[in-house]
Amino acid sequence: MSEVTPATAGPAPGSEHDGFTYLLVQLGTRAARLFAERLAPLGLEPRHAGLLFRLAANEGRSQQAMGELLGLNPTRMVFLVDELEQRGLVERRRNAADRRSYALYLTDAGRDMLGAIREAAGPEQARLGASLSQGERGQLTGLLRKLAGELGITEQHLPG
Amino acid sequence: MSEVTPATAGPAPGSEHDGFTYLLVQLGTRAARLFAERLAPLGLEPRHAGLLFRLAANEGRSQQAMGELLGLNPTRMVFLVDELEQRGLVERRRNAADRRSYALYLTDAGRDMLGAIREAAGPEQARLGASLSQGERGQLTGLLRKLAGELGITEQHLPG
DNA sequence: TTTAAATTATCACGAGACGAAACGATGTCT
DNA sequence: AGACATCGTTTCGTCTCGTGATAATTTAAA
Numbered sequence: 001m002s003e004v005t006p007a008t009a010g011p012a013p014g015s016e017h018d019g020f021t022y023l024l025v026q027l028g029t030r031a032a033r034l035f036a037e038r039l040a041p042l043g044l045e046p047r048h049a050g051l052l053f054r055l056a057a058n059e060g061r062s063q064q065a066m067g068e069l070l071g072l073n074p075t076r077m078v079f080l081v082d083e084l085e086q087r088g089l090v091e092r093r094r095n096a097a098d099r100r101s102y103a104l105y106l107t108d109a110g111r112d113m114l115g116a117i118r119e120a121a122g123p124e125q126a127r128l129g130a131s132l133s134q135g136e137r138g139q140l141t142g143l144l145r146k147l148a149g150e151l152g153i154t155e156q157h158l159p160g
Numbered sequence: 161m162s163e164v165t166p167a168t169a170g171p172a173p174g175s176e177h178d179g180f181t182y183l184l185v186q187l188g189t190r191a192a193r194l195f196a197e198r199l200a201p202l203g204l205e206p207r208h209a210g211l212l213f214r215l216a217a218n219e220g221r222s223q224q225a226m227g228e229l230l231g232l233n234p235t236r237m238v239f240l241v242d243e244l245e246q247r248g249l250v251e252r253r254r255n256a257a258d259r260r261s262y263a264l265y266l267t268d269a270g271r272d273m274l275g276a277i278r279e280a281a282g283p284e285q286a287r288l289g290a291s292l293s294q295g296e297r298g299q300l301t302g303l304l305r306k307l308a309g310e311l312g313i314t315e316q317h318l319p320g
Numbered sequence: 321t322t323t324a325a326a327t328t329a330t331c332a333c334g335a336g337a338c339g340a341a342a343c344g345a346t347g348t349c350t
Numbered sequence: 351a352g353a354c355a356t357c358g359t360t361t362c363g364t365c366t367c368g369t370g371a372t373a374a375t376t377t378a379a380a
Contacts, residue, residue: 019281019282019301020289020301020304021284023301024188024191025192026188026308027308028186028187028191031188034181035185062358064357064358075339075360076337076338078359079337098346099347100345100347101356128181128307128311131307132303136303136306137180139299140180140300140303140304140307141179143292144184144187144300145183146291146296147288147291147292150290222328223327223328224326224327224328233368233369234328234329235329235370236367236368258327258376260326260328260377261326
């Protein structure tokens with residue numbers, strides 16, 4: 001029974017209609033779009049929010065280390081940090097030990113922005129899950145977390 | 161209690177870690193990538209598969225009507241149909257009633273390809289959900305369907 | 321008939337994301 | 351000192367996509 005082939009009949013194995021893959025893709029893109037819309041008034045895009053959140057949990061890392069953590073190549077990372085630095089949300093400090101690299105830090109404005117993002121995203125999530133009871137929401141979160149755990153999603157990755 | 165504001169404490173309302181929004185986005189993009197990888201050996205990309213599936217349920221429609229259904233602009237639609245026609249999976253037939261327009265049909269090869277896509281995607285989904293029991297998988301599908309229903313996702317849309 | 325509208329196709333242009341390669345500055349190793 | 355690797359950066363080309371303009375064919379309206 002460890003074999004995953006769904007040879008047992010049930011709903012057609014590969015049909016897109018009974019599977020959760022299609023639903024995951026659809027809901028994922030939809031959720032991303034809703035989040036982006038909520039973020040727009042703040043002058044940010046999802047990737048900015050992603051970096052800010054990850055940075056809050058990993059302050060002082062080098063730019064490249066952060067990029068690797070997020071799955072971004074160095075070129076893209078330079079651009080992303082540039083944008084956030086120009087907005088005064090992130091700071092590049094020379095690393096005293098290794099002056100080739102920068103250490104990334106949140107500014108006070110960056111920390112404030114983090115709060116603003118949370119305030120913007122919270123109600124949106126509540127609206128998205130309005131058709132679910134609180135128990136169902138917890139159930140869903142638990143199941144998704146199980147899936148994510150198997151795939152090695154660690155809350156550190158940045159959505160494509 | 162119909163109010164959705166989570167004023168009651170519990171896990172911090174806007175925190176990304178307890179919410180399913182972040183998980184949905186992550187899992188959605190991951191599922192899309194896995195699907196694309198499974199499709200690559202067939203020489204197809206997700207958009208091709210999307211059109212083939214939607215076309216199977218809407219044969220005989222005009223090219224532009226299909227494009228509208230999928231959320232693609234006419235220019236892009238021409239290109240997409242070109243690609244599938246060159247592969248012999250889709251056929252453009254002159255519409256007898258209105259000879260300005262084409263009616264789109266699947267060829268036999270297109271129908272075969274549909275089966276191949278299902279065979280490629282099925283095991284992938286099983287692998288993705290390997291950490292879930294069969295009951296949990298059904299539960300998850302049900303919950304996702306509820307969410308999708310609220311958002312008006314009708315199995316007709318093409319993932320961004 | 322004349323005129324306007326619809327459908328498909330084609331082209332040019334720019335926006336945006338992305339990767340590859342190279343470069344200067346710095347650090348490390350021999 | 352010299353050779354080599356690493357970090358951040360810049361530049362270049364590629365890919366995808368959207369928009370707008372244009373044309374050819376066919377249909378519908380005046």
